[in-house]
Amino acid sequence: xSRYFIxxxxxxxxxxxxxxxxxxxxxxxxxxxxxxxxxxNPAVPPEVRENIRRSLGLDQPWPIRxxxxxxxxxxxxxxxxxxSRIPVWxxxxxxxxxxxxxxxxxxxVSLILAIPIGILSAVKQYSLFDHIATTFAFMGFSVPTFFTxxxxxxxxxxxxxxLPFIYDSTLxxxxxxxxxxQIKQSIMPIAVLGLFQTAVLVRYTRASMLENLPQDYVRTxxxxxxxxxxxxxxxxxxxxLIPVVTLIALTAxxxxxxxxxxxxxxxxxxxxxxxxTSIQNNDIPVIMAITxxxxxxxxxxxxxxxxxxxxxxxxxxxx
Numbered sequence: 001x002s003r004y005f006i007x008x009x010x011x012x013x014x015x016x017x018x019x020x021x022x023x024x025x026x027x028x029x030x031x032x033x034x035x036x037x038x039x040x041n042p043a044v045p046p047e048v049r050e051n052i053r054r055s056l057g058l059d060q061p062w063p064i065r066x067x068x069x070x071x072x073x074x075x076x077x078x079x080x081x082x083x084s085r086i087p088v089w090x091x092x093x094x095x096x097x098x099x100x101x102x103x104x105x106x107x108x109v110s111l112i113l114a115i116p117i118g119i120l121s122a123v124k125q126y127s128l129f130d131h132i133a134t135t136f137a138f139m140g141f142s143v144p145t146f147f148t149x150x151x152x153x154x155x156x157x158x159x160x161x162x163l164p165f166i167y168d169s170t171l172x173x174x175x176x177x178x179x180x181x182q183i184k185q186s187i188m189p190i191a192v193l194g195l196f197q198t199a200v201l202v203r204y205t206r207a208s209m210l211e212n213l214p215q216d217y218v219r220t221x222x223x224x225x226x227x228x229x230x231x232x233x234x235x236x237x238x239x240x241l242i243p244v245v246t247l248i249a250l251t252a253x254x255x256x257x258x259x260x261x262x263x264x265x266x267x268x269x270x271x272x273x274x275x276x277t278s279i280q281n282n283d284i285p286v287i288m289a290i291t292x293x294x295x296x297x298x299x300x301x302x303x304x305x306x307x308x309x310x311x312x313x314x315x316x317x318x319x
Contacts, residue, residue, distance in 0.1 A: 008306070012299045019295045020073075021066065024288060028062035032282035034082040056082055069288065079285035081278075088289045091274065096256075098169055099270035102186055102263070104255050106193035111248065114198045118205025118244075119237060122213065133202060140199025145192050149265040152188045163188055169269040189266045193259055197251070204247050208240040242309060249305040253297035 034056070053059050057068065072079060078088035121133040157165035164185045173179050212218065213236055221231045256271060263272040271290060278286040 005303070005307070008303050012303070016292075016296060016299060017070075020070065020288070020292050023291050023295070024066045024069065024284070025062065027282075027284045027287055028065070030282070034058065034282045034284065069285075078289045081286050082283045083278075083281050088285050091286060092271070092289060095269060095271050095274045098167075098268055099256070099263075099272070101182075102167075102189045102268050102270065103193060103259050103272075105186070106190045106259075107197060107252070107255050109190065109194045110197035110201060113194075114201030115205055115241075115244070117198075118202045119209055119232070119240075121202065122206045122209030122240075123232060125210065134206070137199040137202040137206075140195045141203070144261075145196055145259070146261045146265060148195060149188070149192045149262060152191065153265070156188065165266060167266050167268040189259075189262050189268055192262050192265075201244065201247065205240065205244050208243050209236060212236050212240045245308050246305050249301040249308075250298070252301050253294050256293060256297055 050059075057065055069079060078092075080087055081091055084091070117133050121130045124130050152163075153165040156163045165188065167185050167189065168181075171178060171182055171185070173182050218231060218236055221235050222228070226234075259268075259270070260272040260276060262268070263270045264276065267273075274286065275290050277283075278290070
């Protein structure tokens with residue numbers, strides 16, 4: 001397995017280089033000017049705009065700018081934002097806590113709920129619990145998150161006035177009252193994201209369980225006299241989790257990238273809202289930092305999934 005791991009890591013390096021090149025090329029060739037706000041301001045003379053463009057390196061061809069960006073990144077330097085002139089890493093550090101508090105918690109809650117519900121729904125197929133779980137799962141991934149968010153805002157904030165619909169990023173938790181306020185303002189965005197993710201995982205878990213329950217090895221385990229709980233937990237669940245683990249690992253990078261729509265609806269100052277703002281302003285260093293980090297996480301979690309296959313399925317061996 002160690003040789004397989006080394007080969008995959010060595011293969012990931014040129015993959016990430018190619019991804020970064022394509023991303024930078026798309027960002028640089030896309031229409032728009034990072035200094036467009038200065039162009040519309042008559043108080044900024046043309047020579048000042050040219051000096052700013054030169055200081056940002058925008059007067060050079062994009063392949064040269066890519067090489068400089070890649071060289072700086074190899075030394076841990078993400079560059080400076082074109083708009084705020086703040087180091088990109090400092091911007092990310094300001095936004096990551098909000099994203100983790102909402103998207104990260106929603107992802108963990110969905111994992112805790114979805115897998116047991118999916119397993120129980122498959123074991124008790126066509127029961128009342130299965131019908132209820134299936135109905136909510138269909139509703140969860142069929143209704144878009146922006147519609148669910150608006151329903152919660154209208155019902156819980158506007159009508160009942162139970163929860164705030166604007167996320168207060170300046171809130172500092174220092175006592176029980178502030179902790180309660182933080183929990184209250186996080187309930188709706190976490191519920192919106194958690195409902196969608198839980199619904200998807202429940203459907204995958206249930207379908208995978210139903211595919212494995214009629215298999216010959218399950219009948220053999222029952223014929224040997226194993227208890228039903230042991231058959232389910234030790235045999236069926238372990239094999240059924242292989243496609244579920246794939247889905248979990250491939251969606252895990254979204255915890256960093258944030259929830260673009262949900263963060264906009266509830267005004268959560270996370271990575272997703274920062275990405276949208278950066279795209280609107282054509283802020284290439286910030287866009288590259290977020291998208292390339294997402295690419296790194298996708299490649300990393302793909303490797304983790306491949307390694308977990310060998311743990312979950314004893315038939316899989318890495319030479």
